[in-house]
Amino acid sequence: MIPVNTTTLQVLAVWLVLMLSTVLSTWGFSRPLFSPGTATLAVMGIAAIKLILVMEYFMGLHQAPRAWRVAGALWVSAAAGMVVLIYLL
Amino acid sequence: MSPDIEAPSSRPRSPEPRRLPGVEGVWAFVFADMTMFAVMFGSFMWDRHRNPLAFEESRHLLNATFGGINTLILLTSSLFVVLAIEALKAERALRARWLFALALACGFAFMLAKAFEYGEKFQAGISMLSNDFFMYYFILTGIHLGHVIVGNVVLAVMSIKSASATNQASSLANYEAGATYWHMVDLLWILLFPILYLLR
Numbered sequence: 001m002i003p004v005n006t007t008t009l010q011v012l013a014v015w016l017v018l019m020l021s022t023v024l025s026t027w028g029f030s031r032p033l034f035s036p037g038t039a040t041l042a043v044m045g046i047a048a049i050k051l052i053l054v055m056e057y058f059m060g061l062h063q064a065p066r067a068w069r070v071a072g073a074l075w076v077s078a079a080a081g082m083v084v085l086i087y088l089l
Numbered sequence: 090m091s092p093d094i095e096a097p098s099s100r101p102r103s104p105e106p107r108r109l110p111g112v113e114g115v116w117a118f119v120f121a122d123m124t125m126f127a128v129m130f131g132s133f134m135w136d137r138h139r140n141p142l143a144f145e146e147s148r149h150l151l152n153a154t155f156g157g158i159n160t161l162i163l164l165t166s167s168l169f170v171v172l173a174i175e176a177l178k179a180e181r182a183l184r185a186r187w188l189f190a191l192a193l194a195c196g197f198a199f200m201l202a203k204a205f206e207y208g209e210k211f212q213a214g215i216s217m218l219s220n221d222f223f224m225y226y227f228i229l230t231g232i233h234l235g236h237v238i239v240g241n242v243v244l245a246v247m248s249i250k251s252a253s254a255t256n257q258a259s260s261l262a263n264y265e266a267g268a269t270y271w272h273m274v275d276l277l278w279i280l281l282f283p284i285l286y287l288l289r
Contacts, residue, residue: 007175008172008175011168011171011172011175012168015164015165015167015168018164019161019164019165022157022160022161022164023157023161025157025283025287026153026154026156026157026160026286026287027154027157029287030153030287036289039287039289040287040288040289043283043287043288044283044288047279047280047283050279051276051279051280054167054272054275054276054279055276057171058167058168058170058171058272058275059110059268059269059272059273059276060109060110060265060269063105063107063108063110064107064108064109064110065107065108065109066107068109068116071120075120075123075124075127078127079123079126079127079130079280080280082127082130082131082134083130083131083134083280083284083288086131086134086135086137086138087134087138087288089138
């Protein structure tokens with residue numbers, strides 16, 4: 001039997017969240033049930049969370065020195081924030 | 090034994106030292122590349138803001154299902170890469186080799202889906218000269234596809250070399266650097282996809 005460690009379980013859990021949130025963004029919020037503004041803000045919020053999860057748990061920033069983690073969070077905030085800000089103008 | 094000397098078992102475990110996976114230079118490149126993409130996203134959003142109706146009409150001609158499936162493919166390939174690095178750390182080189190190969194198969198699947206998507210557009214008479222939206226669409230997805238192609242080469246090399254890999258720090262750092270690049274490809278698509286296909 002293949003031993004499964006906690007890191008593997010953590011990564012699998014993150015992957016599952018990423019997959020489900022992608023399904024929600026792509027095939028959930030695209031329905032006319034949601035107004036364009038609501039759908040866009042929800043989709044961009046989900047994208048920002050996915051970016052943080054990939055940086056922290058796939059790229060391994062959660063074990064990196066604080067400065068690198070801050071740099072990652074700043075990029076996500078700046079990129080996603082700029083998109084939302086221009087959308088809301 | 091002196092009473093003021095603590096027994097080793099009662100000492101609190103010191104936390105593992107913080108470590109940046111891979112090579113610092115690759116991280117510098119990754120942040121520079123991501124910043125370049127962020128500037129292009131800003132440019133797209135600004136032009137969209139100035140001409141929302143034309144951009145929205147063109148967006149309706151995209152197939153979000155292609156984009157969604159490609160996101161699922163890239164996320165799964167990233168999972169395989171993370172598991173491959175874990176396998177290398179556990180000195181399970183053969184397992185790592187197969188996991189890198191699975192990640193590479195996902196990379197090929199992404200390119201195949203993109204080829205179908207581009208083919209669909211060309212058949213409908215749509216090109217990058219059609220309008221501003223499609224200029225951005227082809228440039229942004231084209232540059233990203235270039236990153237995927239380079240990433241596939243990196244994954245192929247890592248799959249071949251990992252059979253004889255050791256978990257020595259220097260060797261592992263090189264694999265982690267390749268993995269960091271591939272995750273960046275995933276990361277860029279996670280933002281590119283909603284901006285082009287889902288914003289309405």
